Amino acid sequence: MSTNDKNVDRSRDVSQPLDRLGPDETLKAESDYLRGTISTGLLDRITGAVPDPDIKLLKFHGMYQQDDRDIRDERRRQKLEPAYHFMIRVRMPGGVCTPEHWLKLDELARAYGGDSIRLTTRQTIQFHWVLKENVRAAIQGLHDVLLDTIAACGDDARGVMSTANPLDSALHEEVARLSKELSDHVIPRMRAYHEIWYGDERVATSEPEEPFYGKTYLPRKFKIGFAIPPSNDIDIYTQDLGYIAIGGADGVEGFNITIGGGMGRTDNVPTTYPRLADLIGYIPKSLMIPAADAVMSVQRDYGNRVERPRARFKYTVDDKGVDWVKGEIERRMGSALEPARPFQFDSNGDIFGWRETANGRFNYTLYVASGRVVDGAGKQILAGLRAIARIHKGMFRLTPNQNVIIADVAAEDRAEIEALLAEHGLEDSNETSALRLNSIACVALPTCALAMAEAERYLPDFLGKVEKILEKEGLRDDPITIRISGCPNGCSRPYVAEIALTGRAPGKYNLYLGGGFHGERLNTLYRENIGEDAILEILSPILARYAKERETGERFGDFIKRAGYLEAA
Template structure:
């Protein structure tokens, strides 16, 4: 088969995947090499399919270069956990691993899962084995496959939570790679002699690029359904989920200086029944597998496949794969993208606390011991933990008695829920520096400081409680979904950011570039002018994102191809 493939016209990653023997590569040899803290270049691509990214501490790069040492290599490990729900025992496992092998913190991601940062190569295998012993895993958390499937996070909000989380799990299982490489390399499972490893769905080169799926229950859009390659919007009629509106073609990644790359919001393309949902997910992925761009990885996501061929083509091709048509989409209303904080009694008659975790970083600092508090809560709770798509955590399924105990634990560790500004509670930041190799500027470490300064501005105009979505990333790849924020900040250089305005509060519209490559002082100055005007001339209940478009600060972006940096 390889003789029939013209590798010269394809991305080099396509050949790496093909030659990897279904994701084995030379990972075993790379892990055993004591000379370096890194793995081979080709293995850095293959390791992503196993849930791993090789990184280096950029804060130490100059010092190590001066000492003629290689970069301070370490690894990010991302867990696969559809729907974001874990047991207390699993939380305790991840907490312990973060202390034993990582940097002592847990990162809660925008895809409802854990990341461990700072794991050394010598500890990779042990860490992944212990993750698996807790009945979690890391396979397919990264790489050119379907990633962690997201869904509506809070069971307090809806009696349909369990149904959608089961769908998220089923889709995740259905689209898992079938290679046994993961089990051989990390869990010491032996390949049966004479057996042949195949990937009946993914083939020998997997997908052209990563693929993301999410499910929401209106009116909540808590996993940004229009940012997903494939989304399902639950339609509730007469007290049950009668089906799902299908959304296709979302994606946030873009590249500075490459105008043919852009973020895109997905299109609602039809409606399917609950029984059809897994089949629809498989066939949408299959269309992308067969028609996605394998020559240029910057053009390889489903959004570009759709824009290159046309939405009508995509719907017609999907119909061929399905053998039936999706019917007309049903009406729905989405009102917000963020989480609703505090204690709520759910439709299950249990208590659920949605807790704000700034930047998604679970850690101890000074007198505030969030990591210690959540560890202790995991030992006493009679419920479970749910990670949200906004980097927060829900302490779910709690009895009245345990609720009081949890409040006491949070108070003891000085991390009781506080009243915070509408800007801060709607903030998201990617990891960025020091570990992300793609970052041009800070994000997670800096956004809280900037928000504090913006709160002073908002307080001046009596807007501290106004809900405003702000998101910051260190580069334009879009991991924190900045292009859907009412205020988006994307790192351009150290201390400098592009400022974007005009995303919608409910997450269905992209923002637009307002100012390019500006410093903190300029960000504060520009935003104060907008906030001053907003406080004086807004319409009743008008959101900031809608206001800046109405007042012509930026133009409305109606489709991704109109977006520019």
């Protein structure tokens, strides 16, 4: 964070002494600003893992240590350690990716990442299956095209999101630029990152190493996003801090501000829960960065550093009260929030296929099931996007729904890209059901350590069974948002979907119904810990009734609420 914003109160709260901090807070405080023993741990070739303390510190560097859970038991029987590898997540504000970036990402995926790229629900990419001896080479490869993984994970401001599916106007371009500006501002300074991964020398200085974050950084992860109405594709109400762009004749005039959203909950801990953000007011564009500093500093100083499950900003907002938090933000920002400006959302999905932009160029949105960029029978997504990147003169945009937009295509270049899409079996969005196009799943098994059930691998089969019900009822082309998460943490933003499954055990899920179509309402737990047969048995009559009794333009989630299903949950 920069230190030249004079209006922001950067004083740190000292009400939580070190001896009262939770274990993760103590670890951060004693980590020498996230250095730990990472450098030496990477050199140990006896194991594919790093020492326990460094596993958590590596998250700030943009990676998670994982293992292949499909073979964990077999390796245990053979008295072998787990098949350790690393997930590496790239910082890519607003999902903006140049063809040069994409070609490097493709190269690294084929060299170190198991010939696959995962598009995430926060508009970036992840590599899985990276072995410890290849981590530094992968990070340095990203640096070749000026990409990094700073703060892609960890207790800090994560990658900043930005609407990828508005009306493709100058306003859209400006907000994407502002998301990059804010991301560069809010990430930690991370001298450790440059020393460990790039080989920079440590430089002695009297300046504070982390002038904003301090030794303990934030209590938990902090998510920021920009939305451009009428598209709520980033699910603004799930963000810790949201900026809703208000446009005028000269571009962005300012932003409506939302605070305190978050999806995660901890299983069997009833004091944790998903929460939608509160709209607290409006700021002019000039206060974009001071507002972020003010909001984040409130969480830095007052967030729960003792009980980690209660450490997200949403709990700080609830514990302190929205009015108190708003007043503290205004005090630190040095300016009062204005009343919120009018706006309206009408969807949170993507617009597929070709469309012309306001400047006469063209965008093509490619559906990528669960964001899994791989080559398979009849559909070569990895090879196809590589071929397109070699000739594309515009940009790529990663969407919050795990799809990719081939953006800014000149009319004269469209035919060549269409030919490459067809050659690789990728021009088929019109043949895909609306349910599938509005689906999201997290990675889950076999790589995620938190997963209790399948998500990404299970989604295609499950959607096929729901599609049979929809076709029977004449609903194949009706968009319904459906999301699956392998655990309650909610990486696929399940708690705002019209239909959602969250994993409880292998083959068992909690079923949620009734979220708002454009992310404006949480859904409700309808049935707990049930398998596929029970889920389909529940959904079939509800969908049949929806087909017969819905009102004109009524969304499935709204029907669920009107028909009284949530009252019986």
